[in-house]
Amino acid sequence: MTVFLCSKCGAAITPYLVQLPAVPVPTEDQHDRDVETRRAPSTVPRGCYAVDPEPWGPPFVVQADQENPQRAQPRGVLVCTEEGFITSAGGRDTVVVHPEDALGLQPLPGWKNSNGCCGPRGDEGLNRTCPCGAPVATLAADCFGPFELHLDPIRTYAFSQ
Numbered sequence: 466m467t468v469f470l471c472s473k474c475g476a477a478i479t480p481y482l483v484q485l486p487a488v489p490v491p492t493e494d495q496h497d498r499d500v501e502t503r504r505a506p507s508t509v510p511r512g513c514y515a516v517d518p519e520p521w522g523p524p525f526v527v528q529a530d531q532e533n534p535q536r537a538q539p540r541g542v543l544v545c546t547e548e549g550f551i552t553s554a555g556g557r558d559t560v561v562v563h564p565e566d567a568l569g570l571q572p573l574p575g576w577k578n579s580n581g582c583c584g585p586r587g588d589e590g591l592n593r594t595c596p597c598g599a600p601v602a603t604l605a606a607d608c609f610g611p612f613e614l615h616l617d618p619i620r621t622y623a624f625s626q
Contacts, residue, residue, distance in 0.1 A: 507564065
């Protein structure tokens with residue numbers, strides 16, 4: 466069992482969680498989305514967490530293979546800019562949790578980095594803070610992407626029993 470804490474103040478961000486061996490592969494079926502919020506089911510079930518070895522968030526770089534582009538982030542969507550299709554070159558080993566396992570987190574002031582149609586896309590950087598005000602996580606909760614919360618591996622730390 467592991468609890469995640471804020472690196473700045475030491476406050477618990479999550480309850481005790483059980484580690485999964487890998488980030489679950491989400492369903493691509495649009496019928497699985499919530500009718501009201503249009504969100505996909507959470508990537509990680511409540512009470513669990515997984516470490517995502519893939520890059521997450523900014524910065525983004527132009528993909529080398531523009532003929533066979535990949536998603537910009539794991540479980541995300543294709544993103545094309547004026548320069549071409551891009552991919553994340555952000556941090557690795559973010560901890561992915563169910564967003565409802567970190568209910569004490571708040572949006573950044575002015576909803577910074579929370580652009581999206583029905584919720585934050587999760588591609589603009591940290592967008593959730595600990596109650597102490599330290600940015601610690603990125604929520605992805607838009608209607609066309611995954612529904613997951615990424616804890617920053619430097620701004621949070623794990624305590625296991």
